[in-house]
Amino acid sequence: xxxxxxxxxxxxxxxxxxxxxxxxxxxxxxxxxxxxxxxxxxxxxxxxxxxxxxxxxxxxxxxxxxxxxxxxxxxxxxxxxxxxxxxxxxxxxxxxxxxxxxxxxxxxxxxxxxxxxxxxxxxxxxxxxxxxxxxxxxxxxxxxxxxxxxxxxxxxxxxxxxxxxxxxxxxxxxxxxxxxxxxxxxxxxxxxxxxxxxxxxxxxxxxxxxxxxxxxxxxxxxxxxxxxxxxxxxxxxxxxxxxxxxxxxxxxxxxxxxxxxxxxxxxxxxxxxxxxxxxxxxxxxxxxxxxxxxxxxxxxxxxxxxxxxxxxxxxxxxxxxxxxxxxxxxxxxxxxxxxxxxxxxxxxxxxxxxxxxxxxxxxxxxxxxxxxxxxxxxxxxxxxxxxxxxxxxxxxxxxxxxxxxxxxxxxxxxxxxxxxxxxxxxxxxxxxxxxxxxxxxxxxxxxxxxxxxxxxxxxxxxxxxxxxxxx
Numbered sequence: 001x002x003x004x005x006x007x008x009x010x011x012x013x014x015x016x017x018x019x020x021x022x023x024x025x026x027x028x029x030x031x032x033x034x035x036x037x038x039x040x041x042x043x044x045x046x047x048x049x050x051x052x053x054x055x056x057x058x059x060x061x062x063x064x065x066x067x068x069x070x071x072x073x074x075x076x077x078x079x080x081x082x083x084x085x086x087x088x089x090x091x092x093x094x095x096x097x098x099x100x101x102x103x104x105x106x107x108x109x110x111x112x113x114x115x116x117x118x119x120x121x122x123x124x125x126x127x128x129x130x131x132x133x134x135x136x137x138x139x140x141x142x143x144x145x146x147x148x149x150x151x152x153x154x155x156x157x158x159x160x161x162x163x164x165x166x167x168x169x170x171x172x173x174x175x176x177x178x179x180x181x182x183x184x185x186x187x188x189x190x191x192x193x194x195x196x197x198x199x200x201x202x203x204x205x206x207x208x209x210x211x212x213x214x215x216x217x218x219x220x221x222x223x224x225x226x227x228x229x230x231x232x233x234x235x236x237x238x239x240x241x242x243x244x245x246x247x248x249x250x251x252x253x254x255x256x257x258x259x260x261x262x263x264x265x266x267x268x269x270x271x272x273x274x275x276x277x278x279x280x281x282x283x284x285x286x287x288x289x290x291x292x293x294x295x296x297x298x299x300x301x302x303x304x305x306x307x308x309x310x311x312x313x314x315x316x317x318x319x320x321x322x323x324x325x326x327x328x329x330x331x332x333x334x335x336x337x338x339x340x341x342x343x344x345x346x347x348x349x350x351x352x353x354x355x356x357x358x359x360x361x362x363x364x365x366x367x368x369x370x371x372x373x374x375x376x377x378x379x380x381x382x383x384x385x386x387x388x389x390x391x392x393x394x395x396x397x398x399x400x401x402x403x404x405x406x407x408x409x410x411x412x413x414x415x416x417x418x419x420x421x422x423x424x425x426x427x428x429x430x431x432x433x434x435x436x437x438x439x440x441x442x443x444x445x446x447x448x449x450x451x452x453x454x455x456x457x458x459x460x461x462x463x464x465x466x467x468x469x470x471x
Contacts (some may be wrong), residue, residue: 003130005464007457010126012076013449014457015109020104021047021086021118022111028087036065037087037148044086044118044438047124048146055129060396069125070143071132073470077140082128082158082460083420083427084121084176085150088113089397090215092222092268094367094444098362107450114448115133116270116441117150119346120175121430123453127461137466143169148471150176153190153217155380171393171467173265175460177429180401183394183412185429186272186327186351187420189358190217191261192377193346193369195304197297197339203389206230206296209259213281214336214358215268217349217379218418219442220277221335228291229258236260239290249283262287270331271349272416275315277327301344304372309334315350320364324353327384327414330361347379351416354384382418387428393467397430400463405456410435423453430463434462 018027026041030286035042045067049059052069061067073339091099091112099112113119121144128142173181204227213224230236233253240262250265264284269277282305289306293299308318315321315332323329336347350360357383369376387394389412401407432452434437440446 003134003136003424003461004346004458005127006130007454010350010457011450011454012187014122014126014453015104015136017051018109018114018119021122022102022109022113023100025091025100025112025411026087028149028154029088030344034064038153042085042147044147045148048086048172052125052185052469056132057128058133060166062162062165062238066115066148066158067146068143068166069146071128071136071138072141073139075429077139078306079137079141079167080089080138080464081145081147081427082124082174082425083144083145083147083174083423084124085117085420086121087148087151088116088118089151090216092444093149094222097444107189108155108447110445110447112446114446116446117176117454119448120456122180123432123457124175124460125388127457127464130461131464136465137470139390139470140468142464142468145169146328150420151216151218153380156423158448159420163423168424172304172424173428173430173463174395175430175432175456176419177415177417177431178413178433179431179435179459180407180410181394181397181412182415182421182429183389183391184326184414185356185384185418186331186414186416187216187353187358188363188382188418189350189352190376190380191348192250192379193348194375194377195301195373197301197344198341204293206236206292208298208339211284211337212285213264213340214334214347216272217335217347218333219335220266220271220274220333221337222266222277222444224264224266224337226262226284226288227256227258229264230251233260236291240287243287243290251280251283251287254459263371268443270417270439271335272331272418273429273439274331274333276439279311279334279423281334286310298339298344300372301339304368308368317363318365318368320350320361322353322356322361324355327353330356339418352384354386354414356384364367382422385422389427393426393428396427397463400466401431401459404459404462406435407435419468431459
């Protein structure tokens, strides 16, 4: 048996391991005791480290912030890093199957994290396991690095803590994007736009009690909810019916005490692909632009959103529509909103071109923000990365992918997504979504094909072999 045949024998073990990992709802959050990112994601780390120990890997826990599993041939060679994450985005609503159930149906496994990033992480793990069990002796070390807050918008504190204690890999990949290989990633900004809501009212119009929406900065919001107050709701309900008929958007109203609840439903997708979704926040605020609100600050906020954001996905209305030949247009996503009696807050996620600069984006938006009295709270900034297509790492990964997939035409890619490739030099994103397949990450009923999971494992195994075999 060779290492590729051995991977086929792992099929049932891989399914079981992924189901166990899916059952841990590892959304990174606030620290709980000795768990810096919450108990659930800590359980996911413990699970992987224990599995690695049982399979004979060296398992290292770095103060519960992160960890790694490795095997090596000699200490004179370089370290290959495979960087993956165990946390997931919130499940959201509207699933037809339990988001943490790991249900198998029609040769697919369903659950949050199956495609981002628990399924790909396990594909890389079993690729390492197959090589190790076949007796492969690499030139140097092969290390699977396990991060815990990649999706949380917290600036990857997990890996920052890890690399304070552990050396950076010399090269490697992260299984957290698309095949064939990602050679460039756009810059990423996450920030809040904040506006104070005063008590001044015109004396006429509707009162906004609250408005919330979205689950995470890097998700297209699939739900937004508001509660309003008015002497009579007949006209508003009629306006809602007209808006629904005109646009086809899903938006509903029902009484809540003396108020009226307005609920908009969109389509979730990854913030790096906002065009694949429909933003419920934009639906709700577009409808609200038809209503006269008594509070002038609320009315100004809604007017700002209509004029400078709306359903624009490229920053054109707000003034930051940069582009370049390598990566195309800037991407603009409103991930969350919260309005109460004192503050309006939008959480925005921007992906800017690889030749651009984050500060230039802020400067371009400033005139519109200043005009409406918005402040900016900068939350995260990830610089773009770019590795030429003729780099030996890119060439090797492309050759391996083409041998196993039969896809000889797909070129190296540029993405708006931000992966762990940014955490170390000479690391790129490599799979495991295949060209032409629907994007399921961050969406309800996220799933992975079992056959494609096994194929990715074989691709990763040969890539590891080619990059670490003794010369």
